[in-house]
Amino acid sequence: MKxxxxxxxxxxxxxxxPGLDWSFVTRTPPRTWHYPSAFFYISTFIPPEFEPAIDExxxxxxxxxxxxxxxxxxFAIDAQYGVRDGLSVIDYTTPSDPTIPGETxxxxxxxxxxxxxxxxxxxxxxxxxxxxxxxxxxVQSVSTHELGHWLxxxxxxxxxxxxxxxxxxxxxxxxxSSDDIEGIQFLYPPAVETVKRxxxxxxxx
Amino acid sequence: xxxxxxxxxxxxxxxxxxxxxxxxSTEKSELSPEQAALxxxxxxxxxxxxxxxxxxxxxxxxxxxxxxxxxxxxxxxxDLYGPYHTKVRVKALRYLKGAGPHxxxxxxxxxxxxxxxxxxxxxxxxxxxxxxxxxxxxxxxILFLDKHALSPRGRETHYEHGEGEFRTANxxxxxxxxxxxxxxxxxxxxxxxxRYSYQEIVAEILRVAVPQSQISKGTP
Numbered sequence: 001m002k003x004x005x006x007x008x009x010x011x012x013x014x015x016x017x018p019g020l021d022w023s024f025v026t027r028t029p030p031r032t033w034h035y036p037s038a039f040f041y042i043s044t045f046i047p048p049e050f051e052p053a054i055d056e057x058x059x060x061x062x063x064x065x066x067x068x069x070x071x072x073x074x075f076a077i078d079a080q081y082g083v084r085d086g087l088s089v090i091d092y093t094t095p096s097d098p099t100i101p102g103e104t105x106x107x108x109x110x111x112x113x114x115x116x117x118x119x120x121x122x123x124x125x126x127x128x129x130x131x132x133x134x135x136x137x138x139v140q141s142v143s144t145h146e147l148g149h150w151l152x153x154x155x156x157x158x159x160x161x162x163x164x165x166x167x168x169x170x171x172x173x174x175x176x177s178s179d180d181i182e183g184i185q186f187l188y189p190p191a192v193e194t195v196k197r198x199x200x201x202x203x204x205x
Numbered sequence: 206x207x208x209x210x211x212x213x214x215x216x217x218x219x220x221x222x223x224x225x226x227x228x229x230s231t232e233k234s235e236l237s238p239e240q241a242a243l244x245x246x247x248x249x250x251x252x253x254x255x256x257x258x259x260x261x262x263x264x265x266x267x268x269x270x271x272x273x274x275x276x277x278x279x280x281x282x283x284d285l286y287g288p289y290h291t292k293v294r295v296k297a298l299r300y301l302k303g304a305g306p307h308x309x310x311x312x313x314x315x316x317x318x319x320x321x322x323x324x325x326x327x328x329x330x331x332x333x334x335x336x337x338x339x340x341x342x343x344x345x346x347i348l349f350l351d352k353h354a355l356s357p358r359g360r361e362t363h364y365e366h367g368e369g370e371f372r373t374a375n376x377x378x379x380x381x382x383x384x385x386x387x388x389x390x391x392x393x394x395x396x397x398x399x400r401y402s403y404q405e406i407v408a409e410i411l412r413v414a415v416p417q418s419q420i421s422k423g424t425p
Contacts, residue, residue, distance in 0.1 A: 082355055084320045084327060096314055096331055096355045096372075099258040103331060110317065110326040126254055149332040157392070165333065166260060166392055 024163060024183030025154040031108055033115045036188055037069045038088055038150060041076035045092040046122065050139045053130045054090055057143035060174065061151065064181050068151060068188040081105065081121040088118045088150070090143070095121040101128060101137040101167065104149040120146040127169065134170035141173040153183045239420050244268065247413050258349075259335075259375045259387065262396040263406055266375055267413040272303035272350040275379070275407075278341045283316050285326065288364045290316030293337045293373075295348070301407065302414035303350075306369045311348070313337065313373075314355060335373050335387060345379040347406060379403055 040058065042051055058070035079089035082096070084107050095103030100123065107117040122128060122142065129136035141162070148163045155165035161177045176184075236244065236251055244251040249268040250261070258266065267273055276295040284292055289312035297307050315336050320327040330336075350371035354364040366372065375397070377384035384406040390398045401409070 082314065082329075082331075084318075084322050084329065086322055094355070096334065096353075097258065097374075098353055099254050099256075100333075103333075105314075105329055105331045107320075108328045108330070110328060112328050116323075116327070155333055165390075166257065166395075169255065 023156055023158040023161065023179045024186070025156055026152050026183065026187060027154065030152045030187055031106075031113055031115050032152070032187070036067050037071055038118065039071045039073040040147075040150075041073045041079050041087050041089045043079060043081075043089050043091040043093075044075050044077050046090060047092070049130055050092075050122070050128070053138075053140035054143045056174070057140050057147050060144050060176060061147055061184060064176055064184045065190060066181075066184040066188040067190055068184060070147065070150075079119075081119045083119070084117060086117065090120045090122065090146075092124050093121050094125050095123055098123065098125055101126050102142040102146045104146045106149070106152075115150075115152070118150040120150070122146075132170075132172065137167065137169055138172050138174070141167060141171065144174055144176075148180065148183075151184055152187055153180070156180075156183075237420075240417075243416055243420055247416065249413060259390055260392060260395040260397040263399075263401065263409045264413050265396075266349050267302060267410045268417060270302065270349040270351060270374060272305060272348075272371065273301040273410050273414060274303075274305070274309065274348045274350060275299050275301060275345070276309070276348060277343065277345050278337065280342060281337055281339065285317060285319045289314055290318045290329065291337065293341075295346075298345075301347070301410045302418070308369065310367075310370045311337070311350075311373045312366055312370050333389060335376065335389060341378075347377045347379060347384055347410070348373055349375040377401070377406060 042054060046054070055072055058072065062069050076087050076089050079085055079087035079091070081089065081091035081093050082105050097103060102120060102122050104118060104120045106115055108115055120143075122139070127133075127136040128139050128142070130139050132138075144162050145167065153163050156163040156179060158164060158177070158179055162173050162175075162180045163183065164173075167173060241251070247264060247268070249264045251268060253269050258269065274295070274297050276297040279294045279296050282292040282294065284290055291313035293311035293313060295309050295311060297305065297309050313334075313336055315330045315334055317326055317328050319325070351374050352366050353372050353374075354366060376387055378387075382403045384401040384403055386398050386400060392398055
């Protein structure tokens, strides 16, 4: 489908969205990546035991049935959180709010229409772990949430969603809720389902 | 010889492990017994990192903030070339905690900036961050401030706040004798989402700030 056609369908879907029972949150209109895929780099400062959890978080979004794909790149020594350097990275550095386990910054074109780079910081000042530790934040859960921001999903108000605004220590939220899936499928609709969505019918999963 | 080797190896391992322990302990606050007793008496959680700042009670926020300022946003400037892309100019009406100049600047990373990488104007936003917009100009706020700076590795000095410059950890907007929590806090049940009367929030801030300042003279 031509870009103009996609834009028109997306605009119609946005108008219809308030009437539907969705709790995912995004911008109006949402910004989009130029390609429906993003390479993500893992900073060499990330503890090696975190890497499988981060990869698994990306896989979770890839399996959500949307026209989107995270592509693991490689380790990036020079990529930094919060710096426009052409590399979308998951870094291990204290975020601008030091009290949150993860934070994501989105770089866009000057007209704020197209996403060109996204960086995530996992906070080394807070306890993070890959096990089921009640005293730590779960790396995979935090990573899944932050990668949702890469897709332009904002904070949900439904505590059951991965995209809920807050996570507690020991809380495991590695699987997407139906709202999370509706969100990514809304933003990156599978081509064959676009017409159904615009008509306001339920999406077939 | 073997024993000497063991001792040397032990000492090397001990010193190598020490920084790890120090980093790992950053979650815990280091309070004097007097401060710990006061925190307990006031009913505040002195842990600076958990739970997340903006969801905490006003008492906690006050304890953890070096400065609490009531002020009016005068204007918002953009800085395309500096490390902080949005500069919020505030006239401080009074310091409820700490002390400082009457004209202050709140540094915000988000905003438009000139990208050396792209050689053109770009934009950066941090999801969920506290930002100011044109609708906030002339608005009166109670601001919880600190000097925390994003410090990408190797650029520590690049992001420091200058004299009279702060980071906003949280804000309440004063409207019709009420202090409204920031709309970015949607979790209705959290203490940070509570709406206060103006008198109530000022009294709560002073309840913590005054005794805390009496036992920590010399620090804001």
